[in-house]
Amino acid sequence: MKRKVKDIIAAALTRAHGAGVLPSPDFPPIEVEEPRIEAHGDFSTNIAMVMASIQKMAPRKIAEGIVGAIDALADPDGLVARTEIAGPGFINFFIAPAAWGPVLEQVHAAGDRYGASSMGGGRKAQVEFVSANPTGPLHVGHGRGAAVGDAVANILAFCGFDVQKEYYINDSGRQIRTLGRSVFLRYKQGLGQGQTFPDDCYQGEYIRELAAAIQEDKGDALLHESEDEAVAYCARRAAAEILSGIQADLKDFGVGFDRWFSEQDLVEEGKVDAAIAELKEKGTVYEKDDALWFRTTDYGDEKDRVVVRGNGQTTYFASDIAYHRDKFDRGFDRVIDVWGADHHGYIPRMSAGVQAMGVDRDRFQVILVHLVNLLRSGQPVAMSTRAGEFVTLREVVDEVGRDAARFLFLTRHYESPLDFDLELAKKKTNDNPVYYVQYVHARIASIFAKGEAMGATPAVRIEAPSPGLLTAAEEIALIKALSRYPEVVENSAALLEPHRLTYFLMSLATLFHAYYNKHRVLTDERDLSQARLYLALAVQSVIRNGLSLLGVSAPEKM
RNA sequence: GCGCCUGUAGCUCAGAUGGAUAGAGCAACGGACUUCUAAUCCGUAGGUCAGGGGUUCGAAUCCCUUCAGGCGUACCA
Structure with a gap:
């Protein structure tokens, strides 16, 4: 959804420039965020403020130009119900409630792969x-x-x-x-x-x-x-x-x-000796006090390090250089090491080793736990x-x-x-986030079990509901959350931070529990029930999807 | 001494790439089960984002500095 809003803004910028409202065609990258405050809409952009100096116009004036250019051509699907210009020049977007429906279809269509991306492009990465x-x-x-x-x-x-x-x-x-x-x-x-x-x-x-x-x-x-x-x-x-x-x-x-x-x-296999030989060849080592030193200071380390001790034995560091040489020889584009935080002083050294072997430094990353x-x-x-x-x-x-x-x-x-x-x-209460999240999955499974007993057809699982049935605030909130999932996954990957996913799952669970307490999924109205089952199934799918990335099971019963 | 990490509500912690009025859980207090699992929910209250400078339209976020805590600073692994 955010992606689509960006597209709308981009189209509006072009149209505004074409109409002579914006003098410069030089547009910065469009940033769209979800405001914390509900009154600020579903999405907002700061583009008018960012462009102020380029366009040599007041931010609010630019915002007016952009908003004026959001028409049927810029927003063919009619996603934007309303816009407003606020504060120093934010443009706030209010999405038409019916426009959220397709998100659920995407979740169902992608199934276990919802949120997957091609960000890595098939590049080889190793996590040690x-x-x-x-x-x-x-x-x-x-x-x-x-x-x-x-x-x-x-x-x-x-x-x-x-x-x-x-x-x-x-x-x-x-x-x-x-x-x-x-x-x-x-x-x-x-x-x-x-x-x-x-x-x-x-x-x-x-x-x-x-x-x-x-x-x-x-x-x-x-x-x-x-x-x-x-x-x-x-x-x-x-x-x-x-x-x-x-x-x-x-x-x-x-x-x-x-x-x-x-x-x-x-x-x-002689790889440690080979690595030392390679360092010698590259002239990054020298002898001092009977030992062989690697000039890691050339790569930002605070002092040089010994690779061969005075007694002729190689150091652990020498093995590690050889090991990382081997990793990159095996064709990994990225090498990620997970270490205990007490080893943080070792990073500049290892990074030096990697660079001395001619490997770009940002291909090697360390996660300190x-x-x-x-x-x-x-x-x-x-x-x-x-x-x-x-x-x-x-x-x-x-x-x-x-x-x-x-x-x-x-x-x-x-x-x-x-x-x-x-x-x-061990607690099985609210205090314990694991069960809090897993419980959502089990609860939804339970709803389906009940629904089948009541004669709900299996078709509810695959058929998209007619628009306009899922309009409760809690329903929109759930769908919005689901639409954010792919971005959360990508951020987790880009920053190597799985806890972002954990937090997402906890907040999705909160939304569902609140929904569950306020609304019944299985009602007397067949169409409404189907629509809600369709939503519930999407939530369950994303919960299972996220938990599996974290290596946690998603139970049907608890 | 030098280097890295951390400092956000009473406690435990989120807030990537700077955005509008600072977020959650726990603890405290008050409510909700004849219902699809109460392993749940709703409400109230709680803040000098460690202190001080700076950068700019705008800073918890970037820069400088002070303070506090943790870790590292081997011819150990």
Whole structure:
């Protein structure tokens, strides 16, 4: 609808210029917004004020010229019932109530694809997210990253990008060795070789469990191997087991990946060395204090960074450069990384890496997801990663359910810290937005069940009602909201902000609940009932559509 | 110290690319179930958009600055 109003304005501008009312043919982009205040109409434009200096005319005078040019030629469908010039020069548009009808037809015609766009033009985009080290189970923070990454990927795919979802496994390097050492020490303790357990080892109970499993399997065999071999064995085995746990957790959270990318493979295939060689070739590295430094300051970083340490080992950063080299080699036009906010200092460095490889900097984007504060009835739940005491994603999902967890993770902008209250997440009331939205879907399903029992024909589902039946204020408000959906989806995609969709769904739900309480869908009048069923079905479709982009189910019954 | 993020109603938060009189939920108070699911709705009340400058027809939004909080600032990952 907004699109059509823009077209009308554009036509009016041309006509006004042709009639000599507007001296200059130089028209700025037309912006149309929906005023907050109802009295200001359904849409309004500031075009007259923006053009004032170009046309060398007073804004209100220009507005008069434009309004005068809105005639049957500019508005062939007769959408505009009335216009007015207000304030410093706004033009307000009042849409004829009957003109909203076709929006519903569009919703029904497009079905599951309503709101989809070709914005991405089939370009390849990769979203890499979660990527937690396989040194321990996923916690709630990872859950938020998973919910955000998955939703962003879904939204981009819906907007015409060819999206691939990837998980990067840090299965090489020091943390994995520490994992092996931790497990081996617990293993030795289990066999009575009790030594002190260092602070820099992983403290969690799961380490003991892994050690116990190894003991059960291998007895004391590892004690007869060299320590290096034993630690390496523990590391390999523990990492594999933890990783399969992570994979199961994500699967049960409804998050799937197209590819699990191993850092170890990257190293073994020589891609890390190749990346370093490429940097050398390009002359962006230098040696200092036995180490090899990458001149990231050339790309805006605050200091240069080491890629090869004095001891000859490559850094994590070196792997990451190689990894991103590989991503772009795989043909992605856009690479989007979802990181925990504590890694924000890493962005300039990674961006430097990408640019040094000759990739345009805006093809690489990072979404920083801020932390989750876990609460229970308003009280913080003690969490200490240090002591290995943290609440896992699985525990949370088991307690509150997958839909609640996923939806609540998306109720904030990801750069805002999120309070996640376990008790609130379980509540089945107004306080809990998940059920509030899902309830609309179930309610409408229930109306249809009732309608069929009353003998409403299936035809109501596909036939557009005759115009003029859906004129209640609540009905127009619902249709307006539905007409905004495609724009909300596009904005979500353009800004990589799924919470916009979450908020849209909550406000659509509010409108429907209000409508439901005020009007009956199933009435004695057949035509009216059909019209309202047609509207209700459109609302249900958009709710389902939006929830599915967020990875949340749309139940028929609650 | 430097860098990034945040600061909007008592609480939790929306307000992309500058628009008219600042938005929602919760909490508080008062109402609505013989009805298609009350997991709902309606109403009342609540504000120096952290403070101060600037840019312009117009600023929560852009710029500068002060303050407060969070995070980062490794030859760790």
